[in-house]
Amino acid sequence: METHRMASQGNSVEGHGYPKPAGGMDALLAGVRHTLKEKNTLRSMKTLLRVNQPDGFDCPGCAWPEPKDASRLEFCENGIKAVTFETTAKRVGPDFFAKHSVTELNARSDHWLEAQGRLTHPMRYHANTDHYQPVSWDEAFNLIGEKLKALDNPDQAIFYTSGRTSNEAAFLYQLLARLYGTNNLPDCSNMCHESSGVALGEAIGIGKGTVTLEDFQEADAIFIMGQNPGTNHPRMLSELQKASRRGAKIVTFNPLREAALVAFAHPKHPTELLTGHDTPISTHYYQVLVGGDLAALTGVIRHVLEAEDANPGSVLDHDFIREHTSDFDAFVEPLKNADWQTIEAQSGLTREQLKEAAEVYTAAERVIVCWAMGLTQHKHAVPTIQMIVNLLLLRGNLGKPGAGACPVRGHSNVQGDRTVGITEKPKPAFLQNLARVFDFTPPTEHGLDTMGAIHAMAEGRAKVFVGMGGNFAAATPDTDHTIAALRHCELTVHVSTKLNRSHVVPAADALILPCLGRTELDVQSGGPQKVTVEDSMSMVHASAGKNPPASQHLLSEPAIIAGIAKAALESQTSSIDWDELIADYRRIRDKIAEVLPDLFHDYNDRIQQPGGFYLGNSARDRAWKTATNKARFTSHTIPDLTLAAGQLRLMTLRSHDQFNTTIYDVHDRYRGVRGDRKVIFMHPVDLKERGLSDGQRVEITSHYENDKQRTVTGFRTMAYDIPRGCAAGYFPEMNPLVTANDWAEKSRTPLSKFIPVTIAKVNA
Ligand SMILES: Nc1nc2c(c(=O)[nH]1)N[C@H]1C(S)=C(S)[C@@H](COP(=O)(O)OP(=O)(O)OC[C@H]3O[C@@H](n4cnc5c(=O)[nH]c(N)nc54)[C@H](O)[C@@H]3O)O[C@H]1N2
Ligand SMILES: Nc1nc2c(c(=O)[nH]1)N[C@H]1C(S)=C(S)[C@@H](COP(=O)(O)OP(=O)(O)OC[C@H]3O[C@@H](n4cnc5c(=O)[nH]c(N)nc54)[C@H](O)[C@@H]3O)O[C@H]1N2
Ligand SMILES: [Mo]
Numbered sequence: 001m002e003t004h005r006m007a008s009q010g011n012s013v014e015g016h017g018y019p020k021p022a023g024g025m026d027a028l029l030a031g032v033r034h035t036l037k038e039k040n041t042l043r044s045m046k047t048l049l050r051v052n053q054p055d056g057f058d059c060p061g062c063a064w065p066e067p068k069d070a071s072r073l074e075f076c077e078n079g080i081k082a083v084t085f086e087t088t089a090k091r092v093g094p095d096f097f098a099k100h101s102v103t104e105l106n107a108r109s110d111h112w113l114e115a116q117g118r119l120t121h122p123m124r125y126h127a128n129t130d131h132y133q134p135v136s137w138d139e140a141f142n143l144i145g146e147k148l149k150a151l152d153n154p155d156q157a158i159f160y161t162s163g164r165t166s167n168e169a170a171f172l173y174q175l176l177a178r179l180y181g182t183n184n185l186p187d188c189s190n191m192c193h194e195s196s197g198v199a200l201g202e203a204i205g206i207g208k209g210t211v212t213l214e215d216f217q218e219a220d221a222i223f224i225m226g227q228n229p230g231t232n233h234p235r236m237l238s239e240l241q242k243a244s245r246r247g248a249k250i251v252t253f254n255p256l257r258e259a260a261l262v263a264f265a266h267p268k269h270p271t272e273l274l275t276g277h278d279t280p281i282s283t284h285y286y287q288v289l290v291g292g293d294l295a296a297l298t299g300v301i302r303h304v305l306e307a308e309d310a311n312p313g314s315v316l317d318h319d320f321i322r323e324h325t326s327d328f329d330a331f332v333e334p335l336k337n338a339d340w341q342t343i344e345a346q347s348g349l350t351r352e353q354l355k356e357a358a359e360v361y362t363a364a365e366r367v368i369v370c371w372a373m374g375l376t377q378h379k380h381a382v383p384t385i386q387m388i389v390n391l392l393l394l395r396g397n398l399g400k401p402g403a404g405a406c407p408v409r410g411h412s413n414v415q416g417d418r419t420v421g422i423t424e425k426p427k428p429a430f431l432q433n434l435a436r437v438f439d440f441t442p443p444t445e446h447g448l449d450t451m452g453a454i455h456a457m458a459e460g461r462a463k464v465f466v467g468m469g470g471n472f473a474a475a476t477p478d479t480d481h482t483i484a485a486l487r488h489c490e491l492t493v494h495v496s497t498k499l500n501r502s503h504v505v506p507a508a509d510a511l512i513l514p515c516l517g518r519t520e521l522d523v524q525s526g527g528p529q530k531v532t533v534e535d536s537m538s539m540v541h542a543s544a545g546k547n548p549p550a551s552q553h554l555l556s557e558p559a560i561i562a563g564i565a566k567a568a569l570e571s572q573t574s575s576i577d578w579d580e581l582i583a584d585y586r587r588i589r590d591k592i593a594e595v596l597p598d599l600f601h602d603y604n605d606r607i608q609q610p611g612g613f614y615l616g617n618s619a620r621d622r623a624w625k626t627a628t629n630k631a632r633f634t635s636h637t638i639p640d641l642t643l644a645a646g647q648l649r650l651m652t653l654r655s656h657d658q659f660n661t662t663i664y665d666v667h668d669r670y671r672g673v674r675g676d677r678k679v680i681f682m683h684p685v686d687l688k689e690r691g692l693s694d695g696q697r698v699e700i701t702s703h704y705e706n707d708k709q710r711t712v713t714g715f716r717t718m719a720y721d722i723p724r725g726c727a728a729g730y731f732p733e734m735n736p737l738v739t740a741n742d743w744a745e746k747s748r749t750p751l752s753k754f755i756p757v758t759i760a761k762v763n764a
Contacts, residue, residue, distance in 0.1 A: 021278030022230045022260030022670055023077075023237060027267040031080035034664065038088040047087050047519050047547055051079060054610050058533045058543035060086060060164055060518040061659065063409035064233045065213050065535040066611065076234035077267065081657070081664045085498075086517040087547060090117025092499050097123055097132040106504040110474060110732060111663035111677075114498045119514035120551035125506040132503075132512065137555065137563060140511050145567030147464050147491045147509070154181030154443070156463045158453045161187040161422045162470025163411025164518070166531035166543070168588040169557035170413070171595075172581070173468050174421035176565045178431075179440060179576075183447030184462070187422050188470055189414050190450035192373065195381035195747040196407035197418070202382075203389040203632050205625030206618050208415065210404035211368055212537050217242065218402030220364035221249040224282075225293060225388070226374015226753075230260020230670055231656045233408055236370075237264045241279045249360045252282040254374065255290050255651070256681075256728060257721050259670035284360060289348030290649040290726045291754045294380050295638045296347035296354060297387040302338045303358030304394055309336075315362050320396030324622055324631050331390065331633035338638075346638050348723050366402030367392065372410070374651070377753040381744040383636035390633050398631060399622035409536040410660075412518075416534030419599065419615070420592055424449050433595045439575050450476060451748050454740050457485035465507070466493040466564070468557065473502040474661040477738035477750040478710070495560055497550075500661060501732075515557050520545040522556045526584030529556070532607055534615065540600075541612025558582055643725070643756050647703060648686065650755040652731035652738070661732050668730075673718070680759065681720035681728040690759055694719040697762045700729075702737040702755050710737050713762060727757065 020026070035048075050056030052066045061082040096116065102125065105113065122140045123132035135143075148157055159177040161170060177185050189197070197207030204210070216222070216239040229236040241264055244250055252261045262285070265278040288296050308315035321328050340351050347354070361367060369388045375381055389398075389405060397403040409415050421430060424447035431442045448456050454476060456462035465472070465486060476482045486492055489507035496503070497517045503510070516522055522529040522545060530544040555563070562578035581587050586604050593600040599615050606613040618624070624631050643649065654660070655668035655677065667674050671681070680700060687693060699713035712734065722728060737755050744751065 021263035024265035027077040063536040093120040118550035125510035141563040141567040163414025170417040171420040178442040186450040195376040199385035204619040227372035292347040299343040299354035317396035326628035326630035370406040413533040471661040478740035479736040538615040
């Protein structure tokens with residue numbers, strides 16, 4: 001086994017952390033504990049046996065793919081949490097809402113709200129009593145229909161989607177919005193991998209990752225940038241463990257020493273559990289500065305180019321570059337003189353460290369680069385991701401086995417939702433097909449994205465907000481502003497499984513519409529239904545829940561969309577029989593196949609195959625649908641991210657006990673945090689310089705040019721192994737600090753990983 005070599009930048013110190021390998025017995029026990037807490041142990045256990053099985057349901061956790069060998073039990077500690085949280089025995093019904101006013105509920109934490117259980121009845125808010133009261137489905141649909149029909153123009157309505165929604169529901173939802181007359185279809189992806197989609201689209205002609213799961217078994221080196229798989233994609237660790245054991249190099253760029261990227265013991269392998277035997281994961285670990293990846297990649301590439309200069313013809317893949325790429329010369333020239341001082345200062349890494357990373361890259365025949373929110377939620381996210389593409393292109397690491405670009409997606413169907421039309425910027429070809437199949441004229445003007453939606457509501461340009469899942473109030477930046485924006489609407493509608501912040505900040509009129517979850521049996525007049533989802537690697541497969549629904553009043557997401565469509569669209573929908581589509585979802589899939597025949601032909605047949613089917617990826621086939629019909633090298637300069645004296649770069653992260661705004665519990669095992677989410681991780685010297693100590697109560701203020709100051713209070717400092725000048729804390733608690741007035745270039749993603757803050761002591 002390889003030695004565990006850690007390249008440290010010299011300014012890191014021992015802080016709190018996890019003393020053991022990630023995974024292991026603790027992961028197993030945490031899963032069991034969580035199942036017990038939700039008070040429905042037997043159902044949860046039975047349900048877990050069906051996760052990611054051929055006739056079972058897709059794990060409602062992350063978008064990491066399932067291996068084709070479906071005999072393996074495929075779920076993880078955090079998948080267990082996601083499933084048991086949905087299958088809880090606790091209920092939130094009319095009695096609950098009679099007991100608690102909305103004002104009272106709004107004073108509760110996000111954790112408390114979601115922990116109350118599954119929503120059971122459609123509910124309508126009554127401003128005069130400040131309570132939600134039960135409403136019939138027909139009344140609810142009619143209210144939405146009335147409000148939508150009364151708007152001056154369709155662009156005053158917003159149709160938001162979160163990424164758990166199935167392909168079938170998502171397709172109907174975008175159809176509803178476009179029949180109604182708007183492309184206002186913002187989604188969680190706007191806050192997530194939008195930067196990846198934009199960057200890859202421009203550079204390689206398709207906005208999705210190019211690798212498949214099998215590639216992980218053939219890669220010689222895997223780079224992991226700005227991603228914490230131990231918490232957010234735990235099943236990825238099995239692939240990394242296998243890769244590590246066969247000697248592949250694993251190179252991590254992350255400001256934090258994330259426990260699971262250091263070492264991992266597989267919770268499903270008894271010997272590893274009993275012996276505490278772990279596998280080192282990262283062979284190289286670079287604690288880059290928050291936001292410093294563009295500089296770091298520039299340095300790595302400069303070293304690669306120098307190695308080629310020293311030994312012409314031995315490093316770059318000239319055949320690939322000649323045949324498959326454009327703009328190479330324009331890209332290379334300025335880079336040869338990239339300034340080392342700037343690179344070192346902006347990345348926080350030394351020239352030698354970057355040389356070492358470059359040597360790993362050039363020694364490997366096949367390289368995969370993975371990334372997630374640590375790269376996408378920055379001002380310079382798109383250039384940074386394009387720099388990854390540049391690096392891959394230099395040695396032909398796109399479109400060959402064991403190599404490629406791997407943006408690791410978040411929500412379990414966020415990629416599928418986009419594929420079937422959830423986007424505020426639809427392609428003309430898609431709209432033409434939609435027009436042909438459904439015989440109407442879809443709107444062509446681009447709609448509002450998430451940032452645009454917040455401002456449109458705040459300014460009164462948008463008046464009806466419909467959320468297909470998700471938690472818009474808590475997930476978005478500048479919480480106070482977003483909540484005011486939602487409250488400013490005439491109607492908010494949330495299709496949800498659990499109570500959350502968005503429900504308790506109602507507009508003048510508000511509805512909560514409870515829906516079936518992934519684990520539940522969905523019976524329509526045509527019998528039990530399946531839905532389909534697409535994972536992070538473009539595999540589409542079926543998902544069918546078996547549990548009895550949490551309440552007899554729940555409707556499926558597709559049925560709710562049909563209900564709204566029938567109430568809101570009357571005249572335009574003459575050609576669409578919504579009831580018939582809902583009766584049997586195969587008909588919805590046939591329509592998807594008619595609109596997107598290249599991707600979904602024979603849809604209903606192909607989902608019968610074990611593991612589903614692969615949508616394909618043009619870049620993987622080395623077909624480049626870009627402006628130059630080649631894979632494009634793109635040039636980017638290193639931004640100066642130096643902050644004013646005293647400020648820190650704060651990044652917002654997920655703890656090990658949450659799924660986005662759903663807080664399962666208040667611990668973060670791998671980072672050594674127990675019983676508290678209001679913590680801020682800081683370097684001990686940064687603490688000392690401010691006259692602060694570990695465990696001190698502080699308030700945090702964010703600073704943006706030409707923007708108001710925002711402050712949160714009641715936080716506790718925690719000395720941590722993080723580069724000087726950087727800090728970290730949890731989302732959504734930190735969201736009030738994020739500006740809604742600035743975003744990533746081109747992708748308009750909120751800057752959730754780079755908040756300039758100052759910290760002040762609170763005397764209490
Ligand atoms: N259990 C669980 N699973 C999840 C989720 C969840 O909340 N819980 N969320 C799902 C969703 S929607 C998504 S998008 C994914 C998110 O998956 P991740 O992107 O892994 O999630 P984050 O917690 O945001 O972690 C970001 C990581 O990037 C690092 N980082 C931050 N800034 C920088 C930087 O400037 N440079 C570099 N190199 N690294 C940086 C952080 O230290 C951290 O390790 O996970 C999905 N899966
Ligand atoms: N500061 C900061 N902010 C961030 C991020 C960050 O890293 N830092 N990450 C961003 C990212 S990557 C994302 S993806 C967004 C997430 O934004 P969203 O997707 O909007 O938020 P979630 O927390 O995933 O949504 C949780 C709610 O979904 C509902 N739900 C759960 N399952 C189902 C279902 O099957 N159907 C329906 N209809 N509803 C369901 C439940 O009611 C639950 O309360 O947040 C973003 N916000
Ligand atoms: Mo996400």
